[in-house]
Amino acid sequence: xxxxxxxxxxxxxxxxxxxxxxxxxxxxxxxxxxxxxxxxxxxxxxxxxxxxxxxxxxxxxxxxxxxxxxxxxxxxxxxxxxxxxxxxxxxxxxxxxxxxxxxxxxxxxxxxxxxxxxxxxxxxxxxxxxxxxxxxxxxxxxxxxxxxxxxxxxxxxxxxxxxxxxxxxxxxxxxxxxxxxxxxxxxxxxxxxxxxxxxxxxxxxxxxxxxxxxxxxxxxxxxxxxxxxxxxxxxxxxxxxxxxxxxxxxxxxxxxxxxxxxxxxxxxxxxxxxxxxxxxxxxxxxxxxxxxxxxxxxxxxxxxxxxxxxxxxxxxxxxxxxxxxxxxxxxxxxxxxxxxxxxxxxxxxxxxxxxxxxxxxxxxxxxxxxxxxxxxxxxxxxxxxxx
Numbered sequence: 282x283x284x285x286x287x288x289x290x291x292x293x294x295x296x297x298x299x300x301x302x303x304x305x306x307x308x309x310x311x312x313x314x315x316x317x318x319x320x321x322x323x324x325x326x327x328x329x330x331x332x333x334x335x336x337x338x339x340x341x342x343x344x345x346x347x348x349x350x351x352x353x354x355x356x357x358x359x360x361x362x363x364x365x366x367x368x369x370x371x372x373x374x375x376x377x378x379x380x381x382x383x384x385x386x387x388x389x390x391x392x393x394x395x396x397x398x399x400x401x402x403x404x405x406x407x408x409x410x411x412x413x414x415x416x417x418x419x420x421x422x423x424x425x426x427x428x429x430x431x432x433x434x435x436x437x438x439x440x441x442x443x444x445x446x447x448x449x450x451x452x453x454x455x456x457x458x459x460x461x462x463x464x465x466x467x468x469x470x471x472x473x474x475x476x477x478x479x480x481x482x483x484x485x486x487x488x489x490x491x492x493x494x495x496x497x498x499x500x501x502x503x504x505x506x507x508x509x510x511x512x513x514x515x516x517x518x519x520x521x522x523x524x525x526x527x528x529x530x531x532x533x534x535x536x537x538x539x540x541x542x543x544x545x546x547x548x549x550x551x552x553x554x555x556x557x558x559x560x561x562x563x564x565x566x567x568x569x570x571x572x573x574x575x576x577x578x579x580x581x582x583x584x585x586x587x588x589x590x591x592x593x594x595x596x597x598x599x600x601x602x603x604x605x606x607x608x609x610x611x612x613x614x615x616x617x618x619x620x621x622x623x624x625x626x627x628x629x630x631x632x633x634x635x636x637x638x639x640x641x642x643x644x645x646x647x648x649x650x651x652x653x654x655x656x657x658x659x660x661x662x663x664x665x666x667x668x
Contacts, residue, residue, distance in 0.1 A: 284398045285315075287650050288378065291391035292371040295380035301355040301419045304332045308354055312336055312394065312413065319397050323411070326427050333415040335427040340397070341405035341664070346439035348598075348664065349410040349625065350657075351616060352390040353417030353424075356382040362641035377644040384633030388645040389444030392632065392653040399661055406666040410438050417616055420460070420582025424616045428623045440595050441620045442602075442660075444631030446638060446645075447611060449652055451603040452629035453596060454508060454610040457586030457618055459548035460539045462579050463488055463555075465523075468571035469532035478530030479567045479574045482523045485534040488576070491558045492516050492538055495551055506543050508610050514542040516551060537581065541614075544588035552578060585618030587627060595626035601663060602656050603630055611635070630656075 285293075297308035309325060316323050316338055323338035341347065359368045359381055366372045368381040378388075393411060400409050415423035431437055465488070467481030496516035498504075505512040516538065523534025540548040559576045567574040589595055591608050600606045613635055617627040632653035633645040 285395060287388075287392045287395035287654050288647070290394045291378060291383065291388055291650070294387040294391055295371045295382055296369060298369045299355050299382070300358050301416055302358070305354045305415045306332065306334060309334045309336050309413070315394060316397065316411075319401055321397060321401065326430060328415065328423065328426075333423065335415060335423050336411070336413045337427060337431075338411040339408045340400045340411075341408035343408065343436070345407060345436055347408035347410055348660065349412050349438045349441040349620070350393050351412040351414070351424075351441055351443045351620065352386050352393065353414045353616065354387075354390070355415055355418050356385070356387070357418050357639050359641070364641045366642060368643075373647075376647050378647060378650070379642055379644045381643055383637075383643055383645040384446045385635060385638035385643070386445055386631060386633070388446070388633050388650055389631040389653060392650060392657055393444070395654060396657040396661065399658065403661050403664065404666045405661075405664045407664050409660070409664065412441075414616065421584040421614070421616050421619055422582075424619055428619060431625075432623055438625050440598060441617070441625045441627040442599070443615050443617050443620070443627060443629045444653070445611070445613070445615050445629050446631050446633035446635050447609075447629055448634050449603055449630055449632055449649065449656060451596075451599045451605055451608050452611050453589040453591060453599070453608045454544060454587050455614055455617065455629070456509060456514070456541045456543060456612065457548065457584060458539060458541050458614050459552070459583045460537065460581040461552060462535060462537050462581055464535040464577045464579070465533070466573075466575045466577070467530070467532045467534070467567065468574055470530045472528040472530055475530050477570070479532075479570050481531045481534035484563055484567060484576070485521065485523065485536055487563060488555060488559065489518050489521075489536060489538075491555055492518060492551075495554055509543060510610075510612055514540065514546050514548075516540050542586060544586035548583070584614055584616070585622055587615065587617040587621055587629070589621070589626060589628055593626055595628050598663070599628040599630055602659050
């Protein structure tokens with residue numbers, strides 16, 4: 282395989298329909314083979330079912346830390362979206378490249394892969410590591426076993442650049458997230474005798490109302506951090522289902538909610554407050570009617586927030602690469618908090634905009650892709666060993 286441009290590589294990557302519910306192994310195999318032809322060995326870190334894999338590769342000296350270029354290979358579904366182009370075939374129109382994952386975030390991965398031949402020709406004083414993960418979109422699942430392996434190595438990376446789409450603006454922080462499921466177990470009866478049953482939907486509604494109260498408390502001005510938009514931690518209920526028929530008091534109801542937290546705030550505090558409310562206010566009333574009723578809470582996914590210091594070495598490198606010291610934050614989450622917890626200072630900067638991510642006719646501009654290529658060349662120059 283000859284050297285390919287970032288645009289050519291993006292066309293290949295978009296062609297792999299790596300929706301999180303499906304395997305990413307064909308894409309990973311393509312990247313593995315591409316790197317092998319550039320003389321770069323890599324390792325694959327599989328999920329337990331061996332249906333998906335992370336890829337980790339290093340270029341440069343092996344006896345020191347280095348910089349990680351990190352991206353996720355999975356994309357969100359296109360089901361039910363009205364695309365005007367084929368989502369898994371790259372197409373161009375008016376300076377834009379369309380396809381699922383172009384912005385989030387195969388554009389960055391394509392730029393990284395296009396830069397590999399230049400990286401290999403450099404005499405690097407520090408290594409460049411490539412870390413491509415699976416299942417970021419469903420809870421940052423894949424990167425966790427990869428980080429576990431990195432922590433066991435004698436020379437761990439010291440810096441990480443996550444190429445999520447920020448329009449190449451330098452980002453030092455984002456909120457964390459905890460997703461939960463609440464299951465309410467009531468007691469069914471004929472609706473004509475509703476007071477003798479335990480209406481699971483009604484009790485779920487009270488719990489959702491309590492979450493709204495907690496959200497309003499978190500939005501109080503004294504809890505604001507102006508670096509973020511919105512500037513406070515948030516709580517929202519996203520799905521709910523329950524009931525069998527209108528004339529049956531519903532015995533089951535479940536709903537999913539999420540807490541998006543400012544760095545430093547523990548989302549578990551929201552869960553604990555909801556649990557106390559359930560135990561003190563609701564369960565006694567439910568079980569006075571039917572003893573085996575209950576309320577259960579289970580975690581679905583979670584990742585920590587990120588807040589890298591603006592005077593850190595990682596921030597200084599980001600300013601050099603992006604050409605700006607106007608550090609910002611983003612509302613969406615990344616794998617950055619997990620890298621930070623693993624002792625790897627992390628920043629976020631990548632081509633494209635999340636305004637296009639997850640939507641029909643997702644795109645990245647050719648200008649952004651070219652600018653990312655240039656940014657990675659600046660990284661290679663910064664890592665160049667003195668002559």
